[in-house]
Amino acid sequence: MIASEPIPDAVRIPESFAGRGNAWERSDAICALAESLLAAPRSGAFVRKLREGKVAIYYGTRSPEDTLNYPQGHPRMGRPRYRWDRRADGVELGYLLPDPHAQDQDPR
Amino acid sequence: MSATALQQNWSNVEFASTNFVHVNSVTFSQGGQLLPYMGDANKHPTVIALQSVQNRCSITTSDVATPMGIQPGTSGTIQATQPDALGSTGGAINWTLINAVHENTDDTGNWGQFATATATFLAYSSDGTTPPLSFTRS
Numbered sequence A: 001m002i003a004s005e006p007i008p009d010a011v012r013i014p015e016s017f018a019g020r021g022n023a024w025e026r027s028d029a030i031c032a033l034a035e036s037l038l039a040a041p042r043s044g045a046f047v048r049k050l051r052e053g054k055v056a057i058y059y060g061t062r063s064p065e066d067t068l069n070y071p072q073g074h075p076r077m078g079r080p081r082y083r084w085d086r087r088a089d090g091v092e093l094g095y096l097l098p099d100p101h102a103q104d105q106d107p108r
Numbered sequence B: 001m002s003a004t005a006l007q008q009n010w011s012n013v014e015f016a017s018t019n020f021v022h023v024n025s026v027t028f029s030q031g032g033q034l035l036p037y038m039g040d041a042n043k044h045p046t047v048i049a050l051q052s053v054q055n056r057c058s059i060t061t062s063d064v065a066t067p068m069g070i071q072p073g074t075s076g077t078i079q080a081t082q083p084d085a086l087g088s089t090g091g092a093i094n095w096t097l098i099n100a101v102h103e104n105t106d107d108t109g110n111w112g113q114f115a116t117a118t119a120t121f122l123a124y125s126s127d128g129t130t131p132p133l134s135f136t137r138s
Helices: A023-038
Strands: A010-014 A046-052 A055-061 A082-086 A092-096 B011-015 B018-020 B023-029 B032-037 B047-053 B056-061 B075-082 B093-108 B116-123 B133-137
Touching: A010 A023, A023 A046, A023 A055, A023 B133, B023 B075, B056 B075
Parallel strands: none
Antiparallel strands: A010 A055, A010 A092, A046 A055, A046 B133, A082 A092, B011 B018, B011 B075, B023 B056, B032 B047, B056 B116, B075 B093, B093 B116, B093 B133
């Protein structure tokens, strides 16, 4: 990652980045990449596997509570929480959109 | 020593900050449910669609008082670590299930055996899209 590039709040990593190892090695590779992109310590990237059609995507964030869309009960319920920048290699970097309804804005 | 890619036993099992000891078994379930389609003269499904995904967890422990003390409907986060089979550093998997709602606990005791209790949980997604089950490496 370029040093001047802002640290994303979330990442979406295609399954192809898992490599060709066994299942544990593939999971480890995804976690390692997510940690690197999120500038998180080891064990600091929480990863969920999403299936979008026939494609598997790994969604990683620094908190297990994070969601792709605004949660139930939020005025923006169901709408995306992130602006996604897609890199040439297919990895997407997510940046939280300003939330005018948030009581506690994330200081990051 | 490199990771074996084999997981064995459980450690650091907790629900909503309640620590579980004497853990015999933990199950995290993806909870996928399929909807098969058949019509006309079909005797086999011609299409199978993924209808829903409901992440689940169950914990079986010989410390029966702990899960029996949790009221059904109580929600919280479940965390559990699945260590590497040979204890290799970095070989464990840490599971986290947020929004887990305690459904039920069954306490079973057979004569001449240690009693066990199994607590079951069903998790909801805050936005209906993001799976509540996540993992990190150790």
